[in-house]
Amino acid sequence: MSIRNLQFLFAPKSVAIVGASQRPGSVGATVYRNMLAGGFKGDIYPVNPKHSAFDGRRVFHSLAQLPRAPELAVICTPAPTVPGLIAQLGELGCRAAVVLSAGMDGAARHGGTLRQAMLNAAQPHLLRILGPNCVGLLVPGIGLNASFAPVNALPGRLAFVSQSGALVTGLLDWAAARKIGFSSFVSLGDGSDVDFGDLLDYLAADPGTDAILLYVESLRHARKFMSAARGAARGKPTLIVKAGRAAEAAHAAFSHTGALAGSDLVYDAAVRRAGMLRVYSTGELFDAAEMLSRRQPLRGERLAILTNGGGPGVMATDALIAGGGALAALAPETLTRLSAALPSNWSHGDPVDIIGDAPPERYEAALRALLAGKDSDALLLIHAPTAIAGSAAIARTLLPLLRAADRPVLTCWLGGASVAEARRLCQDAGVPAFDTPEAAVQAFLQQVRYRRNQNLLMQAPSAGGSGAPDREAARALVRAVLARGETAVAAPEAMAILAAYGIPVVGTATVATAGEAARAAARLGYPVALKLLSPDVTHKSDVGGVVLDIADERALREAAEAIGERLARLRPGARTAGFTVQAMARRPRAVELIVGVSTDPVFGPVVLFGQGGVAVEAAPDQAIALPPLNRVLAADLIDRTRVARLLAGYRDRPPADRAALCDVLVRIGQFAADTPELMELDINPLLADAGGVLALDARMRLAPAAPGARGADRLAILPYPEQLARTVHWEGQDLLVRPIRPEDGAAHQAFFAALTPEDVHFRMFGALRELTPAQLARFTQIDYAREMAFIATRTGAGGQAETLGVARVVADPDNIRGEFAVTVRSDLKGRGLGRLLLARLLEYCRAEGLCELRGTALPDNARMLALARELGFSVAAGDDAAEMRLLLHPDAGALV
Known part of the structure; x- marks a missing residue:
């Protein structure tokens, strides 16, 4: 509500x-x-x-x-x-x-x-x-x-x-x-x-x-939850325990991806995209909340380990590598500083083993050396008790450094009563203290995951951001299937739809008989693959419905006859619609992948990626993401699978064309956003190697959509609203007025730099020399379900896009009232650009049903106050008379 x-x-x-x-x-x-x-x-x-x-x-x-x-x-x-x-x-x-x-x-x-x-x-x-x-x-x-x-x-x-x-x-x-x-x-x-x-x-x-913790069993309103979660996670650590990690709704489905609807993988994808952190126990929940709300944010993912014992350092390293983390590679100057402070038999690398007889002064010197370098993003200090130096004395010596550290520092005090005082001293000072190296490393890895999820939170891709597909051709094929009263899209039409979206597909012909298959094979060129077409068979290989490397016409006719015999024996009564003939793809070094779309009952369409082939269900290696995607999100989806290591190349096999693979994932997300009728899609296998990607087989399931339905309406995250872009004429030139997007960051920073101190004061109500990265992200990476910022942009010198002005509105969660602001580049003021932008903003607010528009201006901002009055705003002094309040009910505005 x-x-x-x-x-x-x-x-x-x-x-x-x-x-x-x-x-x-x-x-x-x-x-x-x-x-x-x-x-x-x-x-x-x-x-x-x-x-x-x-x-x-x-x-x-x-x-x-x-x-x-x-x-x-x-x-x-x-x-x-x-x-x-x-x-x-x-x-x-x-x-x-x-x-x-x-x-x-x-x-x-x-x-x-x-x-x-x-x-x-x-x-x-x-x-x-x-x-x-x-x-x-x-x-x-x-x-x-x-x-x-x-x-x-x-x-x-x-x-x-x-x-x-x-x-x-x-x-x-x-x-x-x-x-x-x-x-x-x-x-x-x-x-x-x-x-x-x-x-x-x-x-x-x-x-x-300071932090928000959730225990979730189920959700109903996906877009509302995602908008609220993304908004909360931008400002505060937001952590979630999701119950029911076992497969919740795995079932026999039309496609491999369809079987994953309702699975825990979808919740994982939603949590990541919302910028939250998922943990798996209440203990982890509070540990993570303490870490994320008290300490400095993690700037990178390199961990330096300082220990007085080789064994604990190895245990920490094992836990770190097993969890996907990375040790810091200590720079030569850091190694020099450490060598000057430590005995000659120290470890000379990370973990930094300062030897078991280390007194407090040695700990302090080593910690100072590590903090002086820029080669680590976090530190883990491990202490095993000895009779040489008391643990509490070490803690007291180190606490000033720990409090003043410019990066997260975790401590591990191994033992019981002998280290209890040291552990308490750290906890009282707000320094995280753990009982075991593994627990400390787990806390660090939680920070790593949180940082990665926060990066994903900032992505706002377009639903059509990877080139222009032939949407009309794809729509015509979808309509044709549904017009026949069918919902299953067989491989030939499915491949044609993929080709319309720019996805490379193998040459395919649909035939009704073995004779037609022979003629098609002659056109395509031998060797070929012959595949069964049957509306009653989900996976062709289950009935021996695929024969590969057919070298000539005789072998082709024998293969067609054998497929028919196997079908009759294994699936009596199953209908036959003919065959597909495909040219054999000779790519011996390619990796077989699966890419697909499933429709989750809560989150709507989701995109799947993983290792493909006939064993996809027997040895699952899959990850899921919420569309729409861009290359950053696509790359993250790939990296969450084991097959990513094969794609990176090994031995004499060069890396696969990762850019081409990312483009396929982006285009599949685009297809899901464009097509309200799409319920399931499998591309399996999709071959990937250094030469690019190639889809060998595909199938889809459709369902009729309501009149006027849009595919984007089903998405849990509203995509970039490219349909709101307008070309306008201003001072003899065309400007593009469109919603802002994350890629506008550099242009927006330049726009801000072009404002005079007076204009910055009018906009920010204070002095500000430049936008911090966090402020820039806040202005350019927005949730289009709740906020809109229209920019006027043109191509400037050197072909770079210029931002000339921006009009912004942030609606409350009820979509009743919104706060607006308009800023025009200082050298362009007084030339009608502010009016143009505000007019577009009011048009948008009316279309969205916003009831009330409010703004604030300083009393000496005469241009803004005059423009507001011209457009029908009421203007009155605020409560403290230091600012003016602007109020408009959009339907009553003066604009037409």
């Missing part, structure tokens, strides 16, 4: 407990006791028709008796009472409720379910509901414990949202024992109204929350 009224959920000034009780063991009694014990400073209104007081505190017989509308209500009563209570609360003016009741799928009095009746009752009042069937909500900072959890939560700066009630109660106890605190702790329950997307949007803007 939205974040509307969620402030009453997280920061209420009064709470009504409907169904409060003193009956031991009841939910109402537990919630009432927790509310009193939590230290909540607002008003608490117990509601129970059978009591007038609990321990001297007034109890209200009904909601009508309350002295005022509660800002939050906690409902502990049976499910049939909930819709009526929600209706009463809404009429009173309550705007948020926690519904603990289970059983809401039962029938309501006037038809439908109790759940729907509850939602219907809440909707006219915009009353937000957490639950039903949840444990409740805790906000320790204000003493709010609106739950029936057995223990309270400690205050902290981590927000935790869980779909599992059982996990909530156990995890609270676990966290309390480890002194882990929370800004909020939310049991989502059924998520009938307030869901993960709403909570991510709210918590992303919560100044009391």
